[in-house]
Amino acid sequence: MGFFNYPSKENGNVGVGTVPKDAEPILSRIGELFYTEIPEQEKKKSVYHQWYQTCPEELKKEIEKIQSMSFWKTMCDKDQDPSMAMNTCKVLNVIEMDEIFYSKVPQNIRGKDLYGATGNYQIHQDAIFSFPGIHLYRVIIGMNFNQSVCTSFPDHDNICPMVTTNSYIAFDYNKTRHEVINSPVENDKEFRIMLKLHFIVAKGNLDPRYISMVKNIFVYHLRITRYLMEVSKDPTTFYQFFVGLLCQYYNTVTLISLLPIMMMASYTLYCLDNMDNMDNMAKKKKKKKRVGKMSVVYNIFRYVLFNCLCLLVVFCVIVTWYYLRFRLYGIR
Numbered sequence: 325m326g327f328f329n330y331p332s333k334e335n336g337n338v339g340v341g342t343v344p345k346d347a348e349p350i351l352s353r354i355g356e357l358f359y360t361e362i363p364e365q366e367k368k369k370s371v372y373h374q375w376y377q378t379c380p381e382e383l384k385k386e387i388e389k390i391q392s393m394s395f396w397k398t399m400c401d402k403d404q405d406p407s408m409a410m411n412t413c414k415v416l417n418v419i420e421m422d423e424i425f426y427s428k429v430p431q432n433i434r435g436k437d438l439y440g441a442t443g444n445y446q447i448h449q450d451a452i453f454s455f456p457g458i459h460l461y462r463v464i465i466g467m468n469f470n471q472s473v474c475t476s477f478p479d480h481d482n483i484c485p486m487v488t489t490n491s492y493i494a495f496d497y498n499k500t501r502h503e504v505i506n507s508p509v510e511n512d513k514e515f516r517i518m519l520k521l522h523f524i525v526a527k528g529n530l531d532p533r534y535i536s537m538v539k540n541i542f543v544y545h546l547r548i549t550r551y552l553m554e555v556s557k558d559p560t561t562f563y564q565f566f567v568g569l570l571c572q573y574y575n576t577v578t579l580i581s582l583l584p585i586m587m588m589a590s591y592t593l594y595c596l597d598n599m600d601n602m603d604n605m606a607k608k609k610k611k612k613k614r615v616g617k618m619s620v621v622y623n624i625f626r627y628v629l630f631n632c633l634c635l636l637v638v639f640c641v642i643v644t645w646y647y648l649r650f651r652l653y654g655i656r
Contacts, residue, residue: 327398328494335479336459336496343395343465348490350389355467355517357383358424367515369428369558370441373550376422387424390465391417391521399461399494399525414526416535418460420543421522428515429473429506437646437656439568440556447478447503451545455538457528460497465519466490473516476503487518497522497542559656565647569639582635589634590627 328337343351361380366372376387400413429445438445450462464475466487474484475493479501485493495502522542526535556568649655 330477330480330483332480332499334499335501336499337461337494338477338480338483338496338500339399339494340483340485340492342491343390344393347390347393347395350386351465351467351490351519354383354386354390354424354519357386358426358467358517362426366426367428370438371428371553371557372426373423373554376419376424379424383424387422387519390519391419391422396463396521396523399523412527412529414524416524416526416539418522418524418539418542420539421520421546423520425518425520426515427473427518429504438572439559439565439656440553440571442572442574445504447476447501449497449499449501451498451542453498453541453545457526457530458535458538459525459527460542461494461523461525462497463492463494463521463523465492465521467517467519468515470516472508473504473506476505477501478503487516560650562643562647565650566640566643569643569646573639585635585638586631589631592634593627593630 327341328339330338330340332338357380358374361374361383362372376384376391379387396417397415399415442448451460464487466489468489470486470488472486474486476482476484477495477500484505485491487493524535524539524542552567552571556564556566556571559565559568
């Protein structure tokens, strides 16, 4: 059995296991150093993270020992992919994406408003990119004891492994759907400390410039999405509620559920276009002649723009209600 013990071409490979023994004291030291770095007010929140590149020097050196382990090279194990026998394979650590994470999973997540934290606790995949010859894997390593929070993979036989001390979960950043599930048990810690590493697996003789371009796309995507999640995870201002609900709806609202609003908006625009023709046949003929000269593209643009504006207005009304509720009653 190779590194990925739950392989899938369609849904991405998943690997579950424990780190080598020589990594255990290093991870213990990382967890201790990081916990002392967390501000007290942040320990009360649902999520806190620190990029590897912004960590104190002592903490960075310990993380580098884990990043450079030869163990991660086994992602290129030829047993995982028989076609690799005729190709080359490289495993490259994307340090710009690496971070250390503090997570306090809310109890009874289902049905709760999670705002910017939705991307951590609802079923999702981290990105939707696809680049020939390249896969990006996120590796989550546990650094404290956990027996209540697991990560469910619905497309991989519904396995739900727990990230606990010295264990890891690795999955395809672009293909693998996953969900954090919390089932509180007595005497368990209320938080998890995890190290998140990212590795590009490049198969074949790929141009280094191509690999570098793909890496930058991943880095910028993560930085943008993480900013949106960070600014809105515990919203207090209108802007934070706007971004937070946007994150939440992106993960939970489907396009089909928006169809009634879009259909109503299109019907409204149609009625506005034809309102002055209801009682005047002469004007109707004139209108037909004018409409006939309009380009199809222009009409499509008008209808799409009008639908978007209507959705924006509806969304702003919803955000205003959430914001006022918080200001008046302190409810998030």
